[in-house]
Structure formats: structure tokens, C-alpha cells
Amino acid sequence: MDEINEFAKQFGYDYGHFLKKWNGYDVYKLKRNNQDPKGFYGWGTLVLVKGDVIRKATLDEMYQFAMSK
Numbered sequence: 001m002d003e004i005n006e007f008a009k010q011f012g013y014d015y016g017h018f019l020k021k022w023n024g025y026d027v028y029k030l031k032r033n034n035q036d037p038k039g040f041y042g043w044g045t046l047v048l049v050k051g052d053v054i055r056k057a058t059l060d061e062m063y064q065f066a067m068s069k
Contacts, residue, residue, distance in 0.1 A: 003054060007054050015031055015033075022068060024050055025048040026048075026049040026050070027048060028046070029044050046062050
């Protein structure tokens with residue numbers, strides 16, 4: 001989890017919040033401490049984690065993830 005939070009800080013966020021497993025990835029949404037947890041802030045930034053690889057999701061992956069819920 002520390003790796004996710006460090007990754008989040010590189011992009012101006014405070015931490016990564018785990019959402020679910022999807023297509024073999026652990027999916028996190030990057031968040032800021034002052035965000036209302038129930039508020040909607042658009043697509044946000046999704047992070048995909050598989051093994052030791054941590055990366056931002058592409059727009060296509062974000063759309064596919066949103067449609068999979």
C-alpha cells in the first residue's frame with residue numbers, strides 16, 4: 001500500500017483507495033484528503049497494479065472499468 005500512496009503523491013494526490021480487482025489488476029482511485037468521500041469528481045485517476053507494476057489506466061481502460069460495474 002505504501003507504493004500506491006507514493007505513486008499517488010507523484011501526481012498531486014494524497015493516497016490510493018482500493019476499488020476492486022478487475023481484469024487481473026488491483027484497481028485504485030487516487031484521492032486527496034480534503035475530498036468529500038461521497039462527492040463525484042468526474043473520472044478521477046485510476047491506477048492499475050499487477051505484480052510489481054503500478055501504472056495509470058488509459059482512458060480506454062477507465063471507460064471499460066466504468067462499464068464493468
